[in-house]
Structure formats: structure tokens, C-alpha cells
Amino acid sequence: MLLLRLLWQIPTGLVLVVVVLLLINEYAIARPSRRTKDIAYVTMNASGVDAERHLLDVYTPRKVAASTKLPVVVFIHGGNWNSGNKNLYAFVGRRLAKQGVVAVIINYQLSPAVLVPAMANDCAQAVHWVSQHIAEFGGDPGRIFVMGHSAGGGLAALLATDDRLFARLGLATNPVKGAILDDAAGLDMFDYLTKMEYPNDQQYLIPYGKDPAVWRAVSPMYYVNDHTPPMLMYSGERTYPSITSSSQRFHQLLLNHQVKHEYKVLPGKKHIAMVTQLFWQHNIIYRELLDFVDAKKR
Numbered sequence: 001m002l003l004l005r006l007l008w009q010i011p012t013g014l015v016l017v018v019v020v021l022l023l024i025n026e027y028a029i030a031r032p033s034r035r036t037k038d039i040a041y042v043t044m045n046a047s048g049v050d051a052e053r054h055l056l057d058v059y060t061p062r063k064v065a066a067s068t069k070l071p072v073v074v075f076i077h078g079g080n081w082n083s084g085n086k087n088l089y090a091f092v093g094r095r096l097a098k099q100g101v102v103a104v105i106i107n108y109q110l111s112p113a114v115l116v117p118a119m120a121n122d123c124a125q126a127v128h129w130v131s132q133h134i135a136e137f138g139g140d141p142g143r144i145f146v147m148g149h150s151a152g153g154g155l156a157a158l159l160a161t162d163d164r165l166f167a168r169l170g171l172a173t174n175p176v177k178g179a180i181l182d183d184a185a186g187l188d189m190f191d192y193l194t195k196m197e198y199p200n201d202q203q204y205l206i207p208y209g210k211d212p213a214v215w216r217a218v219s220p221m222y223y224v225n226d227h228t229p230p231m232l233m234y235s236g237e238r239t240y241p242s243i244t245s246s247s248q249r250f251h252q253l254l255l256n257h258q259v260k261h262e263y264k265v266l267p268g269k270k271h272i273a274m275v276t277q278l279f280w281q282h283n284i285i286y287r288e289l290l291d292f293v294d295a296k297k298r
Contacts, residue, residue: 153184
């Protein structure tokens with residue numbers, strides 16, 4: 001009986017040890033950074049504003065000279081276009097800030113409350129806010145990059161390629177200087193929803209609607225041109241087939257237009273592991289991102 005009790009306690013003890021170690025690690029990473037949370041990026045008393053979804057958090061290094069202007073990375077979470085929250089990705093903000101980047105983690109409206117065009121507009125408004133205010137946090141408004149995983153990766157690609165999103169906000173030029181796409185979904189939803197090749201594809205008619213013109217309008221694949229900004233693209237070797245095929249096609253399109261970019265398939269990685277790896281500060285995406293945004297430049 002005593003032996004059984006001991007065997008029961010061993011797994012529990014190991015779990016507790018792991019949790020404590022993770023908390024210690026997170027505290028050590030959080031200390032060099034400062035979080036300013038729940039900043040509204042739209043006018044809160046305007047019609048159609050969501051008090052929770054139209055918010056962002058800014059993460060900055062604690063020890064930076066007042067004259068320093070750091071690169072800025074705006075991170076857009078995934079979640080199948082119907083879930084997710086900036087608070088779940090605080091670890092991304094902390095790790096970027098610790099390594100000399102001003103990180104902005106955003107919320108945006110989700111399905112079924114809105115369709116993807118409204119989500120893209122939210123993200124564009126968040127980037128617009130960043131371009132106007134990030135200097136107050138030590139960020140360089142001339143070095144704004146977008147990053148996202150899954151649905152967030154598709155939205156990041158759309159921000160980088162569709163200049164109309166910012167023209168509608170009164171901006172003469174697109175403020176996005178580059179994009180980091182982590183197992184991006186939604187690069188060509190016109191093709192995806194037209195074919196309906198996979199089980200349960202009907203679910204995506206909820207966030208995208210039933211109008212093929214809308215599917216095409218929010219697909220980054222149709223906006224790549226010779227002036228598209230540089231990109232880093234990553235997909236998992238064991239991710240969803242649709243992400244693999246659309247990433248390969250997007251990569252080829254960037255090559256055709258001679259857009260500066262890197263595309264890497266990470267061995268053994270599934271879709272979720274492509275974002276959980278960002279918990280580790282020195283993984284390949286962070287290492288290459290720091291060079292990409294020129295984080296050493298002050």
C-alpha cells in the first residue's frame with residue numbers, strides 16, 4: 001500500500017517540479033521587460049467598438065537609453081479565427097523585449113461576431129496606432145514588422161501585402177516593413193474554400209462567409225507584387241497539408257516577384273508546436289527574427 005502511494009506521488013511531484021521551474025524561468029525572462037497592458041487602439045466610445053477585443057499590450061526592455069529607437073514587432077495570435085487572446089501570448093512579448101525588440105501583442109474581433117475582413121481592419125488599425133504612438137515606448141515607427149501564427153500568420157501576410165487596408169485609414173504608405181509568418185493559415189482561402197478538399201471545411205464559411213469575392217479579397221496570395229516587403233516564412237514538416245501547399249505556393253510567388261524572403265520547413269514540427277516553440281528564447285525563429293528586424297541597430 002505504501003509503495004502504491006509513493007508511485008502515485010512521484011508523477012505529482014515531477015509535475016510540481018516542472019511547474020516551479022517554468023515559473024522561475026518565466027520570472028527570470030519577465031524581469032528585464034516592462035508590460036503596458038490593455039491599451040485601446042481605437043476610440044472606445046465609437047460605435048462597434050469591443051471593449052475587450054480592441055486592446056493591445058506593449059512590451060519594452062527595462063534598460064534602454066532614452067535616445068534608443070528599437071525595432072517593433074506586432075504579434076497577431078491564431079485560433080481558427082474564432083478564439084485566442086493576447087494574454088495567452090505574453091511569453092512572446094517578454095522574450096522579444098528581453099532581446100531588444102519592442103513587442104506589441106494585439107487582440108482583434110473574432111468569429112462569429114465578425115467576418116475576416118473586419119479582423120483584418122482591426123489589425124490594420126492596431127498597426128496604425130503603433131505607427132503613431134510606439135515612439136513613446138522607445139520603438140522606431142520606421143521599423144514596424146508584423147508576425148503571426150496560424151490565422152494570425154495569414155492576417156500578418158495580408159497586412160504586409162494589401163496596402164488598401166492602410167489607405168482606408170488615411171495612410172499614404174503601408175507602415176509594415178516586413179512579416180514573420182509562423183505556419184500561416186489563410187494565405188489563399190479563395191482556392192481553399194472553392195475546392196473544399198478536407199473534412200469539416202464548411203466550418204470556415206462562418207468566419208469567411210459564403211461570398212467568393214470576400215474569400216479572394218482577404219487572401220494575401222493575390223496581393224504579392226514587386227514591392228512586397230521582405231518576409232521570413234516557417235512551416236512545420238508535419239503541419240496541416242493545406243498550410244504546407246499554400247506556403248509553398250506563396251513562397252514560389254515571392255520568388256517570381258523577387259521579393260526578399262526566407263522559407264524554411266522545420267523538421268518534425270506539427271502546427272501547435274510551431275507556436276509553442278516560441279516559449280524557448282533561443283529557438284530558430286527568434287534567432288533569425290533578430291537579424292531580420294536588425295535588433296542590434298540602435
